[in-house]
Amino acid sequence: MSKLQSMVSYMEKILSEEGVYLAILYRIDGTPAIAKIKSEARDLAKGVISWMEREIKYVLPLISRERLESVIHEMGGYHVIFHPVTDLMVLAVVAEEEVHRQKLMIDIASTKESIREYLVR
Numbered sequence: 107m108s109k110l111q112s113m114v115s116y117m118e119k120i121l122s123e124e125g126v127y128l129a130i131l132y133r134i135d136g137t138p139a140i141a142k143i144k145s146e147a148r149d150l151a152k153g154v155i156s157w158m159e160r161e162i163k164y165v166l167p168l169i170s171r172e173r174l175e176s177v178i179h180e181m182g183g184y185h186v187i188f189h190p191v192t193d194l195m196v197l198a199v200v201a202e203e204e205v206h207r208q209k210l211m212i213d214i215a216s217t218k219e220s221i222r223e224y225l226v227r
Contacts, residue, residue, distance in 0.1 A: 109225075110140070117221075119213070120199060120210075120217055123209075124205070126144075126201040128147060128151055128198070130199075131191065131221065136159040139195065141155075154200055161179075170190070175190075176188060176214070184203065185203060186200050187199045187211075197214060
């Protein structure tokens, strides 16, 4: 399995959770490197993705400067979670507010570590 396939499979695990719709690995400049979207979230994705691409340019420096583990935005019944993977990449996840946040954060942290392992090899 290639590095890319491995990273995609880790992101797909997050999407297997009920109420989780998007998992996108962004570069610091706001360019998506890998995007996984549930088919039923296509309409949601259109507006949220463009907002996330603009927001990432501000969120990643904030996370770095303040040494934050993540930044969570609440938007119209959804959580948008930005979680740094490296100094140059961040994992963004969109989930319903009803999703169990602690479990989701554990899943995101696990995915982040798995992706980081593949990126630094």
